Amino acid sequence: MRINESVSEGTSGVDQPKKRAKPGRNPAPAGRTSRPRQAEVAGLAGVSQATVSLVLSARGDGRAAAISEETRQRVLDAARSLGYVPDPAARRLAAASNNLLGVFSFTATFPTDVQHSYYPFLVGVEQEAAARGYDLVLFTGSSTGGAGATGPDALSRVRLADGCLFLGRHVPLAELKRLVADGFPVVHLGRREELEGLAWVGADYVSASREVVGHLAELGHRRIVLVREDDDAPPSTDRQQGFLDGLAAAGIAGGPGAVLRCADPARELTAPRVRALVADGVTAFVAEETDTGAAWRALNAAVREAGLSCPGDVSLGLLGSPPADLAARPVPMGFDIPRHRLGAAAVRLLAALVSGEEAHEPLVACEFRAGETAGPPVPPP
Amino acid sequence: MRINESVSEGTSGVDQPKKRAKPGRNPAPAGRTSRPRQAEVAGLAGVSQATVSLVLSARGDGRAAAISEETRQRVLDAARSLGYVPDPAARRLAAASNNLLGVFSFTATFPTDVQHSYYPFLVGVEQEAAARGYDLVLFTGSSTGGAGATGPDALSRVRLADGCLFLGRHVPLAELKRLVADGFPVVHLGRREELEGLAWVGADYVSASREVVGHLAELGHRRIVLVREDDDAPPSTDRQQGFLDGLAAAGIAGGPGAVLRCADPARELTAPRVRALVADGVTAFVAEETDTGAAWRALNAAVREAGLSCPGDVSLGLLGSPPADLAARPVPMGFDIPRHRLGAAAVRLLAALVSGEEAHEPLVACEFRAGETAGPPVPPP
DNA sequence: GCGCATTACTAATGCGCATTAATGAATCGG
DNA sequence: CCGATTCATTAATGCGCATTAGTAATGCGC
CATH class of the missing domain: 1.10.260.40 (lambda repressor-like DNA-binding domains)
Known part of the structure; x- marks a missing residue:
């Protein structure tokens, strides 16, 4: 039916009306839609x-x-x-890039949980992405994208974007490996050195934790105990590392008693135990921050129950920010994770990867927070 | 140039491996990218x-x-x-859909602000979208999509998605109109009746406010005052509407004194004023909820400063949820906006529009919250 | 063995735009 | 007055995919 068009090859001799003629079909507004x-x-x-x-x-x-x-x-x-x-x-389509950055979070989409843990990152991510002219595509771990649910190719959806940011503690490394190997721009928010070639951006927990210990040491504390949960995620080990570094820098011996590792802080860190430690000479405690804030909660509860006043009898420190519900009055000494800046930094790195660069500046510094839970140690009786 | 392919017609005698033949050009992974x-x-x-x-x-x-x-x-x-x-x-481009829903928010990307106002919606949006197999594209108002900044086509980017959800108080109606007129599926989160044909989903502030007043009336209150800010956004007028409806339903005369409209609640709603109103017979106050919570803050401060005890001397109600920093102890009587469900409902509606349906169920009910700030009125002296 | 329907694919086309090679016209130097 | 240059505009092409028309190949009935 399109045959009559091929007639044009025979028109060599015809004197056509210059070029002013418009080619046949001109998609005029047919239906007004x-x-x-x-x-x-x-x-x-x-x-x-x-x-x-x-x-x-x-x-x-x-x-x-x-x-x-x-x-x-x-x-x-x-x-x-x-x-x-x-x-x-x-x-x-014509430009071969779609100005889209993906964000993939593995955490269960449980509202309150996500709210507490990831939103601040996303704020930074959104800002930076907007500033660079990218829009964001949110992929959710639990989302069953029409096709494969949480199957082995759940991650391939992210290739829709020009690059993708990953958040979450438990990342399927095997799949990420594929993406990285294929040269797909990927950035992980949080330290992740297990996978060669995976770009990441993280908070400098080590330095920040060291600083907290340093602060306590400067106040005069010589016996400091770290309370941590029983999880070997990088954020935890980093904090412990910084804690030990801090002790060493202050000339304090670490020893096995300096770190209290609890599977269930609420049960293991009881008032009697705290009392015992204090009696033994401990004058300050620091707790790691986690999603649940279990260590910090347990520490606080135990100290209160033990009848100890906080800046007076013992000093407390929190290696991170307090959970929202405890944020109110006693501002804990410690540091804040610059979540906005972390998110922004991650986007910057991702954008660099997308445009073929190799920039790298993975660590973002935390901000020290003086708070009101640390003071000079009580003189030994 | 494709001629050599037609050779196949002469291969009748050759025993080739079935249809295994591949056409000429096969865009193999050239650069590994x-x-x-x-x-x-x-x-x-x-x-x-x-x-x-x-x-x-x-x-x-x-x-x-x-x-x-x-x-x-x-x-x-x-x-x-x-x-x-x-x-x-x-x-x-090839005229299909891509399982992408857009989310466009007009609010300046001011972190804390967004955090408080939009995140809960997004949670619902994300959940429902995930459940329906959609991924989300986040467009940000301030983002300059490579091309025009906030030009007249700032909204055109959203056409990448199958449909788009709009959030925010200040929406450029003119542009939205275009999208709607072009038949692009659009849903606005929040009542928006100015634009004919614009689908929206909103909270039923009217019913919820009426219920709050009804609760007070049942407790025996006959003189109730609404404290509101000086803003005529739909959420505000809806609440007032419900408030007045509630008064009418309880057989209480509204009158001009029933609504206290303040440009600056903190200044206008002073302790003396509250005392005067109480002396005049007012036994209960309700405040509207806004982004800042100014009305509720002012009301609380004034009552406290006036030396009045809350459930005892006067009853208080809040037409919404308290701001995060006041959420702690005295849980205000009032209602909660089901933000999760609102977000989910919006996505449901949008999904319906995308697939050509016309479903409509715009109002989502709020949840009554008994709280602890309302009790029987003090008997007149 | 010949239509004819069915099955299992493939070739070709176009979506709306950006891009590039090609074409005409105008200008210029000699 | 004829190439050689510029300038202004257009034809042609392709991005990656969905879709439609078309083509072998096979099965079925007579």
Whole structure:
């Protein structure tokens, strides 16, 4: 049915009316629906679609396209009068990149949980992404994207974006490996050195924890105990590392008693135990921060129950920020994780990877918080 | 140039391995970059691109495409092993959908603000979207999508998604109008009746406020005052409407004194004023909830300063949830906005629009909260 | 053995745009 | 007055996919 078109090859001898003729089909507004295309603008302005594209996508860059000012105006007027707006899908198809960064979080989508742990990161991520002209695609671990649920290819959906950010403690490394191996830009938010070649951005827990210990040492404390949970995630081991470094730097012997590792802090860290430690000479405690804040809660409860006053009898420190429900009054001495900046840094790194660079500046410093739970140690009786 | 392919017509005598022949150009992974295309999957599976498309986009609909199970598996395996994921832009362009819902918020990306106001909605949105197999694209108002900043086509980016959810108080109606007029599925989170044809989902502030007043009336209160800010946003007027309805239902005259409208609650709602009102017979106050919680804060402060005890001397109600920093002890009588459910409802509606339906169930009920700030009125002296 | 329907694919096409090679026209040097 | 240059614009192409028309190959009935 399209045969009659091939006749054109026989037209060599025909004197056709110059070029002014417009090629057959001109997608006129048929049903009065759908927004205008470049072709329609072109029709109205009496130019070709290519010209419209050239005019409308003229970058501010030095060399303007070779378009006469008059034509330019005609096209612009036509576009304006038709209310033309480019189709982002088409534009992206032609440009081979879609200005989309993915965000994949593995945590169960349990509202309150997510709220507490990830939102602050996302704020930074969103800001930085916006500033760089990227939009974000949120993939959720639990989401069954029409196709495979949590199958082995659950991660392949992220390739839809130009690159992807991963959050969460428990990441399926095997799948990530694939992405990385394929050269897909990936950044993990949080230290992750198990996987060679995986880019990551993390908070400098080591330095921050060291600083907290240093602060206590400066106040005069010589016996400090770290309360931590029984989990070997990088954030935990980093804090312990910093804690021990801090002790060493202050000339305090670490020893096995310096770290209290509890599977269930609420049960193991009881008032009697705290009393015993204090009687033994301990004057300060620091707890690690985790999702649940279990260590800090247990420490607080035990100290209170033991009848000890906080800045007076013992000093307390928190290696992180307090959970929201405990944020109110006694501001704990410790440090804040710069979540906004972490998120932003991650996006910066990801953007760099997407554009082919290899930038690397993984560690973001934490902010020391003096708080009101640390003071000089009580003189030994 | 494709001529050599037609050789196949002369191969009748050759015993070739069935249909195993592959067409000429097969865009192999040249530079080891970029994600795989259907063509590559096709190559690996020994079929044509069209077949890959057919297999991968097989809708669960009754009539499956005419593809043999064996081929189907080969294609699926190939796709999985290459980590294939369709390009949303291309898919979109080819007139399908891409399982992407947009979320566009107009609010400045001011961290704490967004945190308080929008996150709970997003939780519901994310859950429901995930449950329905959609991923989310977050567009940010301030984001300059590479091209025009906040120009007249700032909204056009959202067309990448199958439909879009809009949040925020200040929405550029003119642009939204275009989207709606073009038949692009749009849902606004929050009542928005100014724009004909704009679908929206909102909380039923009217009923909830009426219920709060009814509760007070049942306790015996006959003089109730509404404290509100000087803003005519729908949420505010809805609450007032419900408040007045409630008074009417209880047979209480409204009158001009029943509503206290303050431009600056902190200044206008002073302790003396509260005392005067109480002396005049007022036994209960209700405040509207806003972003800042100004009305509720001012009311609380004034009552306390006036030396009045809360459930004892006067009853207080809050038409909404208390701001985070006041959430602790005296749980205010009032109602909670079911933000999760609102977000979920919005997604449901949007999904319906995307698939061409016209479902409508815009109002989501709020949850009454008994709290501890309301009791029987003091008997008149 | 010949239609004819069915099955299992593939070739071809186009979505709306950006981009590039190609074409015409105008200008210029000699 | 004829190439050689610029300038302005257009034809042609392809991005990655869905879709449709078409083509072998096979099965079925007579």
